[in-house]
Amino acid sequence: MSEGLGLDAWMGTAVESLAETASTSLGLSPTQVIAESEALPHGLVGSTIPLVADRAVQMGLFATSQGCEDLARLLLGMGPDDGPLAEPDVADAMGEVLNILAGVMKRHMAHKGAALSIGLPMFVHGYIEQGGSKRARTASIKLGDHDAQLFILGSIPQH
Numbered sequence: 001m002s003e004g005l006g007l008d009a010w011m012g013t014a015v016e017s018l019a020e021t022a023s024t025s026l027g028l029s030p031t032q033v034i035a036e037s038e039a040l041p042h043g044l045v046g047s048t049i050p051l052v053a054d055r056a057v058q059m060g061l062f063a064t065s066q067g068c069e070d071l072a073r074l075l076l077g078m079g080p081d082d083g084p085l086a087e088p089d090v091a092d093a094m095g096e097v098l099n100i101l102a103g104v105m106k107r108h109m110a111h112k113g114a115a116l117s118i119g120l121p122m123f124v125h126g127y128i129e130q131g132g133s134k135r136a137r138t139a140s141i142k143l144g145d146h147d148a149q150l151f152i153l154g155s156i157p158q159h
Helices: 007-025 065-075 087-110
Strands: 031-037 045-052 056-063 122-125 135-143 146-154
Touching: 007 031, 007 056, 007 087, 007 135, 007 146, 045 065, 045 087, 056 065, 056 087, 065 087, 065 146, 087 122
Parallel strands: none
Antiparallel strands: 031 135, 045 056, 045 122, 056 146, 135 146
């Protein structure tokens, strides 16, 4: 069960899942963790998605507005001459990236004995509040040439 999995295991699995998603769905490699923090991303935009096992967890992928558009363009197979994407299209594409990432995460967590249910993604502009007894872990990630912040937030033990 995921009851025994701590924040470190959740974050490690999320990073592994993002590397697979970046490679297979976005054509980006390598994926490299630059730094980790217990603070949530600030001043960025992105998508979050709930993952529910024996506890509810939020996973999110954030970047600058331009970074989100770049990732959306990669998902959609757009080239530099294809023109800009409208914000709703960026939000939709980032939600789809999170759906794919959550599916990969679900498969990886099943190997650890955690059966996940996946909720609906939400595109976020603004501050995410940690609140109460929730713990957060954020990894600053380099996806090819793109900078992003991957986070896990939930009532999870540290280890």
